[in-house]
Amino acid sequence: VQLQASGGGLVQAGDSLRLSCAASGSTFNTYVMGWFRQAPGKERQFVSSVSRRGIATYYADSVRDRFVIGRDNAKNTVYLQMNKLKPDDTAVYYCAASGTHNYYDIEVKDYDYWGQGTQVTVSS
Numbered sequence: 001v002q003l004q005a006s007g008g009g010l011v012q013a014g015d016s017l018r019l020s021c022a023a024s025g026s027t028f029n030t031y032v033m034g035w036f037r038q039a040p041g042k043e044r045q046f047v048s049s050v051s052r053r054g055i056a057t058y059y060a061d062s063v064r065d066r067f068v069i070g071r072d073n074a075k076n077t078v079y080l081q082m083n084k085l086k087p088d089d090t091a092v093y094y095c096a097a098s099g100t101h102n103y104y105d106i107e108v109k110d111y112d113y114w115g116q117g118t119q120v121t122v123s124s
């Protein structure tokens with residue numbers, strides 16, 4: 001599966017942003033989808049994930065209650081609605097797909113396919 005992330009940009013603290021990730025192929029609903037982020041000089045870290053049918057979700061503590069993940073299997077797309085953004089949210093955001101793991105498996109190694117990343121910059 002090929003993934004194409006979009007929607008990043010430069011915003012101010014407290015603003016909202018919505019990321020999208022479009023997937024190719026007809027087997028999108030067989031993949032757990034996740035979002036990760038990587039700030040300069042830091043390791044890539046888990047942000048959020050959603051189960052194959054979109055029923056279950058999982059969030060990193062740092063974004064819980066601010067970010068919302070969702071997916072539309074008919075459109076082969078996963079979303080990340082980011083609210084109340086903080087400067088610490090500044091990073092390159094990556095969408096990823098896992099064919100064999102569950103939505104609560106949050107390690108980078110658990111994911112098989114990665115998008116190219118989209119930059120999110122939050123100014124104070």
